[in-house]
Amino acid sequence: MPRLVSLIASAFFSLMPLASAATQHTFANPLDIDYRYSWEQMNEGISYRTGADPAIVRYGDAYYLFQTIADGYWMSKDLVHWDFVKPDHWPYDGHVAPATLVADGKLFLMQSAFGPRPLMVSTAPAHGRWSFWTRSLPFIPGATQYDESGKLPFKGKLPPGPWDPGLFRDDDGKVYLYWGSSDTLPLYGAQLDMNFGSTEGEGKRLAFVTTPEAFIHLDPANHGWERFGPDHTMGDQPAYIEGSWMNKHAGRYYFQYGAPGTEYNVYGTGVYIGSSPLGPFEYAPYNPVGYKPGGFVTGAGHGSTFDDAYGNTWNTGTLWLGANWKFERRIDMFPAGWHDDGQMWIDTRFGDFPQRMPDHKLRDGESTFTGWMLLSYRKKATASSTLVGHPASLLTDEDPRTFWVAATNEPGQTVTLDLGGTPTVRAVQVNYADYQSDRYGDAPDLVTQFVLQGSTDGRHWNVLADLSASDRDRPNAYIELDQPAKLRYIRYVHKHVGAKHLAISDIRVFGNADGPAPQAPRDVVAKRGSDTREAVVSWKPVPGAVGYNVRWGLAADRLHSTYQRFADQPTSFTLRSLNRGVRYVVAVEAFDEHGVSELSQTVELAP
Structure with missing residues (x-):
């Protein structure tokens, strides 16, 4: 490991964190x-x-x-x-x-x-x-x-x-x-x-x-x-x-x-x-x-x-x-x-996405969704080292079955995400993967230790969370920041993971970018086929959308089923989970880093 990286890691491991598990009120x-x-x-x-x-x-x-x-x-x-x-x-x-x-x-x-x-x-x-x-x-x-x-x-x-x-x-x-x-x-x-x-x-x-x-x-x-x-x-x-x-x-x-x-x-x-x-x-x-x-x-x-x-x-x-x-x-x-x-x-x-854990009896219709949006999807990621076949770009693809692997599992390895602008960051989730793992049972070294840093310019860094003394294994570590911060860069600095390799499937960043929510999808069409257990749902793409939620249910106020789709997937697909003889109502909403659109016009699926 280069001495400079080692010194940087050591310096930041010694700083006080800006995030504390004791004050966490959300989960993902x-x-x-x-x-x-x-x-x-x-x-x-x-x-x-x-x-x-x-x-x-x-x-x-x-x-x-x-x-x-x-x-x-x-x-x-x-x-x-x-x-x-x-x-x-x-x-x-x-x-x-x-x-x-x-x-x-x-x-x-x-x-x-x-x-x-x-x-x-x-x-x-x-x-x-x-x-x-x-x-x-x-x-x-x-x-x-x-x-x-x-x-x-x-x-x-x-x-x-x-x-x-x-x-x-x-x-x-x-x-x-x-x-x-x-x-x-x-x-x-x-x-x-x-x-x-x-x-x-x-x-x-x-x-x-x-x-x-x-x-x-x-x-x-x-x-x-x-x-x-x-x-x-x-x-x-x-x-x-x-x-x-x-x-x-x-x-x-x-x-x-x-x-x-x-x-x-x-x-x-x-x-x-x-x-x-x-x-x-x-x-x-x-x-x-x-x-x-x-x-x-x-x-x-x-x-x-x-x-x-x-x-x-x-x-x-x-x-x-x-x-x-x-x-x-x-x-x-x-x-x-x-x-x-x-x-x-x-x-x-x-x-x-992050959800609030309520401290009261929820009112009818009260949601636990925080409104914190995904800021990291398909954003540029760079790493201090990479094992062939597992590039850093896989860290932001929202697929837990693909993952970045570091060349060595040593302290000081880093991953840096460039969020593009300076959105308000509120939470980060680090999801580890087991690549060619050989661990069985319990052991004292099965702990997850890292530091999260944030920066607006890529040169001056603040500690967002310090888990360098953690005594837990956290394969899906979710960190809620004590204070929201406007940041362009998120950096993961590695200390220890109890696995053969340092492998991370996704580093997911949540918060909100300034600006209005996307427009509601238009031209929504839903048609049942000859097999009424299936329907083709399509809509017109919304400029700038990160993804869409296709929602359906028995009534316009009961759209409890959701199929989430990302914007690089087709805006037409076959929904195969319907019951014969049941009337449905279908609608689509778009989301991006700013928020969630209004719901589209609803479309009826006759039995």
């Missing part, structure tokens, strides 16, 4: 947590951080986030700052798609299973203290089971399980278990006796009160979004249904599920509505209720829906990354809720 997807390395998370010898299938639950005065394959879980007091908790008693060998339940003053945790597995319980999850509620879940009546060796199956009419479980306790105290993950089989449910009244300790006996029944199937012939593949383009290939989650609202039961596959941009959340916990259920015509197929973050399926301390509803989901393997993923979170008539909604519009 992917969630900024220390996604874990695991022996189970590797592909052809390459390891990678990943997170999927999030279950967030509020217990006491804190929130707890459980996910697939982690040697613990995360705790937060505000849904912005998350701390990893390493349990002192953890029998799980990398639990998958866990279910949570708060009942009887306790927090329960159940992992996915094909055979007998434990049900854990805690009254002190903040301290990592867990015990067994039972060491062995009950066999599912009528399911395929295994002998004591865990190898020889005894065939039954149901698949073994519960895989991808979901737990729900109704107001009358009855508990229900839902499960299933398959491209051929449905989802199942039954009432479960948790034996709360027993005075027994470890070894409580759980039992099924009702016979497990299949009650939710995919119907891709009528539901366009349930078709497999990128943008639902893989025809009749079997799709997956999984990720059961139940909420009760205003006396109705909202059974949520993930489809059609976690390894594509269209992974979404659907909902069926019933009058009892085991149905019968009716398909919601506005499905998918949670859907984010475009933008930096894509995917919103298989998660959880919960209320915060102020009564605001949130939905978590699994976003697709897929750089090292098709199942490389992260976690996202979106505001959610219900209309007075019972329609459920999940708002993914600008879902990968």
Whole structure:
């Protein structure tokens, strides 16, 4: 490393930062947590951080986030700052798609299973203290089971399980278990006796009160979004249904599920509505209720829906990354809720831009979107060194599957972004990539350390944020500046990352440029084809636009579904996620560095 770069880095590492995590009141997807390395998370010898299938639950005065394959879980007091908790008693060998339940003053945790597995319980999850509620879940009546060796199956009419479980306790105290993950089989449910009244300790006996029944199937012939593949383009290939989650609202039961596959941009959340916990259920015509197929973050399926301390509803989901393997993923979170008539909604519009975390009960129609726009898209980026095939230009393409790689992973490596003008910068997100990584499990050096600098002229620099003493791994580090600053240049100065290479997919800069918002798109056309699960949507390009949001829903005031498109993509595309027999309303808005346009004129899509 050149001595001059080393001296510059050392000088700035010693300065006080202008950004402080303690004062951060916004967040951006992917969630900024220390996604874990695991022996189970590797592909052809390459390891990678990943997170999927999030279950967030509020217990006491804190929130707890459980996910697939982690040697613990995360705790937060505000849904912005998350701390990893390493349990002192953890029998799980990398639990998958866990279910949570708060009942009887306790927090329960159940992992996915094909055979007998434990049900854990805690009254002190903040301290990592867990015990067994039972060491062995009950066999599912009528399911395929295994002998004591865990190898020889005894065939039954149901698949073994519960895989991808979901737990729900109704107001009358009855508990229900839902499960299933398959491209051929449905989802199942039954009432479960948790034996709360027993005075027994470890070894409580759980039992099924009702016979497990299949009650939710995919119907891709009528539901366009349930078709497999990128943008639902893989025809009749079997799709997956999984990720059961139940909420009760205003006396109705909202059974949520993930489809059609976690390894594509269209992974979404659907909902069926019933009058009892085991149905019968009716398909919601506005499905998918949670859907984010475009933008930096894509995917919103298989998660959880919960209320915060102020009564605001949130939905978590699994976003697709897929750089090292098709199942490389992260976690996202979106505001959610219900209309007075019972329609459920999940708002993914600008879902990968900064969002405010409210400190009050949101009013009807009040958005969490900060209005901070993307300032870095396709802006010039230069680096102190580059590995062949991974240029610095990839740092601003809004694609997490492409990335810059430094020639060496040494302190003092730099990346500089030229924003062109001097917009007001309010936040920066640094998204690392795992390139030829060889890390497994936990280690003291798995920390992310860097300094962010800002300048108006490229010669005189101020420290925007100093993470040079960080003790956390932050693969999607989101930094909200304490004070907005007018800047032309943003510089990343590297100190340490716990990976084989220094690789960054995108440095995303947010704020606002001076000037008016773009004009609303004109000449919007939406036409259904002979296959009414699809419609071609087109509009006239808006000069200077960075991108567009194509929005649709059941009414002009309920355009809850969004497909984000960037300006270098065609202003005509086929929307393949529609339901047969449902009338839709479609509109388009443009956005740039100044703000968001008015909504275009709405266009009706007849059934």
